[in-house]
Amino acid sequence: MSYDLVIVANRLPVDRVELADGTKGWRTSPGGLVTAIEPVMRANHGVWIGWPGGTDPELEPFESDGMELAPMSMSAQDIEEFYEGFSNGTLWPLYHDLVAKPEFHREWWDSYVRVNERFAEKAASLAAEGATVWVHDYQLQLVPQMLRTLRPDLRIGFYLHIPFPPAELFQQLPWRRQILEGLLGADLVGFQLPGAAQNFVRLVRQRVGHKTHRDLVYLPDGRTVRAAPFPISIDAAGFEEMARSDAVRFRSAEIREALGRPRKVFLGVDRLDYTKGIYARLRAFAELMGEGHIDVEDAVFIQVAVPSREQVEQYRILRDEIERLIGRINGDHGRIGRPAVHYLHSSYPREEMAAMYRAADVMVVTPYRDGMNLVAKEYVACRYEDDGALVLSEFAGAADELRQAWLVNPYDINGMKSALLEAYQADDKEVTRRMKAMRKQVTQHDVKAWAASFMTELSDVGGGHAKDVRAPGGE
Numbered sequence: 001m002s003y004d005l006v007i008v009a010n011r012l013p014v015d016r017v018e019l020a021d022g023t024k025g026w027r028t029s030p031g032g033l034v035t036a037i038e039p040v041m042r043a044n045h046g047v048w049i050g051w052p053g054g055t056d057p058e059l060e061p062f063e064s065d066g067m068e069l070a071p072m073s074m075s076a077q078d079i080e081e082f083y084e085g086f087s088n089g090t091l092w093p094l095y096h097d098l099v100a101k102p103e104f105h106r107e108w109w110d111s112y113v114r115v116n117e118r119f120a121e122k123a124a125s126l127a128a129e130g131a132t133v134w135v136h137d138y139q140l141q142l143v144p145q146m147l148r149t150l151r152p153d154l155r156i157g158f159y160l161h162i163p164f165p166p167a168e169l170f171q172q173l174p175w176r177r178q179i180l181e182g183l184l185g186a187d188l189v190g191f192q193l194p195g196a197a198q199n200f201v202r203l204v205r206q207r208v209g210h211k212t213h214r215d216l217v218y219l220p221d222g223r224t225v226r227a228a229p230f231p232i233s234i235d236a237a238g239f240e241e242m243a244r245s246d247a248v249r250f251r252s253a254e255i256r257e258a259l260g261r262p263r264k265v266f267l268g269v270d271r272l273d274y275t276k277g278i279y280a281r282l283r284a285f286a287e288l289m290g291e292g293h294i295d296v297e298d299a300v301f302i303q304v305a306v307p308s309r310e311q312v313e314q315y316r317i318l319r320d321e322i323e324r325l326i327g328r329i330n331g332d333h334g335r336i337g338r339p340a341v342h343y344l345h346s347s348y349p350r351e352e353m354a355a356m357y358r359a360a361d362v363m364v365v366t367p368y369r370d371g372m373n374l375v376a377k378e379y380v381a382c383r384y385e386d387d388g389a390l391v392l393s394e395f396a397g398a399a400d401e402l403r404q405a406w407l408v409n410p411y412d413i414n415g416m417k418s419a420l421l422e423a424y425q426a427d428d429k430e431v432t433r434r435m436k437a438m439r440k441q442v443t444q445h446d447v448k449a450w451a452a453s454f455m456t457e458l459s460d461v462g463g464g465h466a467k468d469v470r471a472p473g474g475e
């Protein structure tokens with residue numbers, strides 16, 4: 001079987017799970033990427049290559065919900081060295097401004113090369129003559145070049161979902177040149193923000209020595225590579241529709257009732273990750289309570305911390321720290337039947353997330369660094385009555401578009417306290433003015449537009465010999 005469009009991402013949109021009767025089956029893991037990619041996949045008879053989780057041996061491609069999926073296997077060693085090691089122990093902290101200390105291990109790198117090679121080989125075996133291959137994210141930065149060597153006929157796009165760091169940080173990486181050359185295998189390298197694309201081009205000039213002009217890199221073999229920003233978004237209409245549904249409206253009222261009908265509800269929703277700034281935001285909220293600015297009878301904070309990378313030591317330590325802090329906050333400020341912070345360490349169906357967004361008066365999104373942050377956009381999409389305040393870190397990509405949020409520096413606890421208090425006390429008119437402007441931005445720039453603009457750009461820059469791929473039709 002061969003395909004005109006091949007998506008290559010670390011994870012498949014489904015998880016391999018054990019069913020109740022003991023047999024193995026598939027469970028869809030709906031995420032931002034699936035919604036983003038699905039329309040392009042359907043318009044182009046595409047296949048999605050990725051890891052379904054677990055250590056099962058490689059399975060044949062299969063169809064799920066109208067999409068062709070090709071599972072990649074991962075050994076326990078791959079998971080430890082490629083996934084938890086180089087991807088999440090080296091690149092993740094390095095690309096997020098050293099929020100944690102990246103570790104450099106040569107065995108991790110070797111494993112990263114091996115796994116990238118396997119992904120590239122798989123893509124080469126499934127792509128039709130002249131097909132388009134779209135590679136995603138930091139786990140697979142070597143795939144574009146490996147794939148180009150195997151299949152020079154392909155049109156290759158790469159998209160980085162996380163930030164791309166400034167040269168000063170990137171050059172710590174012992175394998176910096178290999179990564180840059182890996183990415184240069186693509187015809188189009190997409191980033192969230194213009195600054196990231198500029199960092200990349202500057203590094204290519206300095207470290208690889210290629211000629212560059214603005215967003216173009218000129219390679220000695222005559223190829224040009226374009227580096228450009230494509231800020232990702234969400235299915236805004238889909239979120240709004242869900243938020244408007246009777247089920248979600250009912251559930252959101254039920255949530256407020258269960259919380260004891262507080263005047264204001266603060267909400268944080270994050271993967272439990274040290275880049276997300278959960279600890280500092282809760283401290284800021286607790287100090288406001290301690291100083292008497294916010295009373296536990298008036299306001300509560302719901303913090304959803306979605307389990308993430310639980311095998312990695314740093315993530316286990318972070319979880320303990322956050323849970324200790326919440327215990328202390330509730331001990332200091334809670335009353336019987338009224339904890340100050342409602343803490344949920346779990347993941348939820350999308351409808352439940354929408355109900356929480358609907359129930360929250362102040363959404364608090366304060367990462368130290370974030371490629372985009374879809375949670376902020378989802379909150380905005382769900383606030384169809386133009387109410388609700390968003391407190392947003394300046395260091396989230398989303399801050400470039402959501403200028404009317406209460407923007408904060410997450411390293412500045414006093415600044416965060418002031419912003420939380422302002423958002424909490426703001427009058428309805430002010431809240432509505434800000435939310436209206438943000439809603440306009442999010443509804444006009446949704447994920448369909450994102451995928452379409454990447455695809456259109458890729459057909460423009462990609463080698464003249466490759467076949468054209470259709471952007472998903474109809475807005």
Ligand code: GDG
Pocket residue numbers: 030031032161162232269270271306346347348349350353370371372373374375376378
């Ligand atoms: C990376 C970049 C960039 C969360 N909990 C549940 C759940 N979610 C969904 C959210 C949202 C997504 O997961 C999280 O996306 P974020 O953008 O907030 O953050 P990362 O996971 O770090 O994503 C980021 C993104 O890639 C896309 O390019 O924006 O900067 O770090 O959609 O709603 N969904 C469900 N249950 C949950 O419990 N169903």
